[in-house]
Amino acid sequence: MQQTLLTVNIEQLYSIYQQHRSVQTDTRKLKTNDIFFALKGDNFNGNEFAAKALEMGAAFAVVDEAAYYTIPEKMMLVADALEALQQLALWHRQQLHIPILAITGTNGKTTTKELVNAALSAGFKTYATVGNLNNHIGVPLTILSILPDVEIAVIEMGANHQQEIASYCRIALPTHGIITNIGKAHLEGFGSEEGVKKAKGELYDFLRANNGTVFVCNDYGYLVEMLKSIPHIITYGSKKADYIGESIADTAFLAVALRGSSQVGFIQTQLVGAYNFPNVMAAVAVASHFKVPENKIAPAIAAYTPSNNRSQVIQQDNNTIIMDAYNANPSSMRAAIENFAGILAPNKVLLLGAMMELGADSVKEHQALVNLLERNHWDAVVLVGGDFKKINHPYIFMEDATAAGKWLKQQQFQNTYILIKGSRSTGMERVLA
Numbered sequence: 001m002q003q004t005l006l007t008v009n010i011e012q013l014y015s016i017y018q019q020h021r022s023v024q025t026d027t028r029k030l031k032t033n034d035i036f037f038a039l040k041g042d043n044f045n046g047n048e049f050a051a052k053a054l055e056m057g058a059a060f061a062v063v064d065e066a067a068y069y070t071i072p073e074k075m076m077l078v079a080d081a082l083e084a085l086q087q088l089a090l091w092h093r094q095q096l097h098i099p100i101l102a103i104t105g106t107n108g109k110t111t112t113k114e115l116v117n118a119a120l121s122a123g124f125k126t127y128a129t130v131g132n133l134n135n136h137i138g139v140p141l142t143i144l145s146i147l148p149d150v151e152i153a154v155i156e157m158g159a160n161h162q163q164e165i166a167s168y169c170r171i172a173l174p175t176h177g178i179i180t181n182i183g184k185a186h187l188e189g190f191g192s193e194e195g196v197k198k199a200k201g202e203l204y205d206f207l208r209a210n211n212g213t214v215f216v217c218n219d220y221g222y223l224v225e226m227l228k229s230i231p232h233i234i235t236y237g238s239k240k241a242d243y244i245g246e247s248i249a250d251t252a253f254l255a256v257a258l259r260g261s262s263q264v265g266f267i268q269t270q271l272v273g274a275y276n277f278p279n280v281m282a283a284v285a286v287a288s289h290f291k292v293p294e295n296k297i298a299p300a301i302a303a304y305t306p307s308n309n310r311s312q313v314i315q316q317d318n319n320t321i322i323m324d325a326y327n328a329n330p331s332s333m334r335a336a337i338e339n340f341a342g343i344l345a346p347n348k349v350l351l352l353g354a355m356m357e358l359g360a361d362s363v364k365e366h367q368a369l370v371n372l373l374e375r376n377h378w379d380a381v382v383l384v385g386g387d388f389k390k391i392n393h394p395y396i397f398m399e400d401a402t403a404a405g406k407w408l409k410q411q412q413f414q415n416t417y418i419l420i421k422g423s424r425s426t427g428m429e430r431v432l433a
């Protein structure tokens with residue numbers, strides 16, 4: 001059926017959305033009455049699934065190829081289904097008169113988002129990004145999941161190139177923002193750490209131009225330098241800040257003692273690593289600012305347990321395994337190794353997978369990690385795959401995580417702390433499979 005491509009009739013689409021309030025881009029996850037958006041990806045053309053989505057019980061489908069506009073009464077044909085999804089999200093955002101806190105940064109976005117959401121939920125009806133649905137599809141899907149009774153929303157924004165955070169801000173219209181930190185990740189797309197700073201700074205640019213509020217870790221001079229002309233600034237950190245805490249991290253799990261006038265008190269977290277200190281403090285600052293009762297903040301943060309191989313602690317026989325295999329980049333690797341070095345434990349072993357998406361800096365960054373490792377004594381170090389193969393080091397090298405796992409089983413370590421970390425695609429969690 002030949003049809004002219006249409007621009008989005010946003011009011012009609014919004015009226016359909018208001019009847020169902022559930023949007024899906026994947027037939028494999030479809031629920032009855034979802035509105036299906038046919039996206040194009042590397043492997044499939046979502047348009048091919050639109051009719052099937054309706055058969056499966058979708059209420060409506062948005063397609064962007066005329067050949068698939070086969071059931072006009074239940075379909076809308078638009079020029080670009082992804083753009084339609086983003087426009088619908090913006091329209092919905094404009095109907096929500098609530099604070100929206102955007103969180104970006106190199107490391108700790110998901111953990112900070114979860115902690116902030118946990119702390120805010122102790123006083124408000126909240127909605128937060130699920131998992132790390134933080135990109136050009138995930139951000140609009142997150143906004144469209146905010147129901148009318150939500151009082152505050154927390155939205156994670158990821159990026160691997162310039163102008164990406166700016167584009168998400170134009171959809172989410174955040175009123176508040178956090179850049180967790182700036183480090184080395186996705187250098188392939190950002191070019192350099194300076195490029196990462198510029199890209200993450202797009203959140204501050206938006207808040208600066210829109211009378212927004214920034215929560216910032218005052219310990220990071222490079223973030224403080226970026227705050228010029230931000231209308232409202234709330235600081236947290238280990239000294240000289242609106243919310244001051246002390247990190248107590250001599251066991252695997254971080255504890256934080258609040259100082260100054262805060263009544264939040266002492267927080268025993270279930271998070272490994274002193275590097276989670278600013279993530280916890282961000283949650284304290286946000287919840288306190290929004291006036292969540294102070295006696296409810298510490299229990300809410302303490303109850304949060306990480307998942308999905310993000311710094312999870314696993315007891316196996318009498319060994320303690322820190323499974324941090326969700327992702328890796330030079331900054332988070334450095335933080336994890338330095339934290340591991342500081343843990344008081346008799347025996348320590350590291351299995352580290354290669355880091356991805358580092359472009360021209362990749363070999364240099366892998367070499368820098370080896371130099372860092374060499375500053376400490378370890379009982380064993382296994383480096384796995386990728387650019388670890390291209391550098392000189394005194395450690396064991398394995399081609400992949402499966403081989404590293406076989407090696408680990410043969411060792412029969414006792415009373416040992418074992419750190420497992422690597423980029424997503426190295427799948428270092430397979431070491432324990």
Ligand SMILES: CC(=O)N[C@H]1[C@@H](OP(=O)(O)OP(=O)(O)OC[C@H]2O[C@@H](n3ccc(=O)[nH]c3=O)[C@H](O)[C@@H]2O)O[C@H](CO)[C@@H](O)[C@@H]1O[C@H](C)C(=O)N[C@@H](C)C(=O)N[C@H](CCC(=O)N[C@@H](CCC[C@@H](N)C(=O)O)C(=O)O)C(=O)O
Pocket residue numbers: 025026027028037038039040041042043044045046049131132133134135136137138139141158159160161164
């Ligand atoms: C487009 C899409 O949603 N793809 C998802 C799909 O992938 P698959 O390979 O199977 O299919 P296609 O992409 O080719 O599919 C085209 C469409 O067809 C649909 N479809 C396919 C088969 C079928 O039987 N029925 C169908 O309806 C399909 O759903 C598509 O709409 O499935 C995968 C498995 O579930 C998904 O992983 C894949 O999702 C992609 C990756 C995606 O972008 N999902 C977002 C919702 C999201 O937010 N994902 C996050 C990861 C975000 C991330 O990596 N963030 C980075 C920084 C951001 C960088 C940004 N520039 C970028 O490039 O993304 C970070 O470091 O944090 C997540 O899933 O966790």
Ligand SMILES: Nc1ncnc2c1ncn2[C@@H]1O[C@H](COP(=O)(O)OP(=O)(O)OP(=O)(O)O)[C@@H](O)[C@H]1O
Pocket residue numbers: 105106107108109110111112132158180181275276278279309310311324326327331332335336
């Ligand atoms: N504040 C921090 N500083 C350095 N590294 C951190 C920090 N917080 C978390 N990490 C490291 O990053 C890993 C992933 O944490 P998290 O998922 O919260 O980050 P993220 O920025 O959301 O990553 P992604 O965007 O890939 O989901 C942790 O397991 C830990 O190794």
Ligand SMILES: C[C@@H](N)C(=O)N[C@H](C)C(=O)O
Pocket residue numbers: 186326327328329355356357422423424425
């Ligand atoms: C998983 C993705 N968000 C990410 O962090 N990528 C880095 C390069 C990784 O694979 O660890």
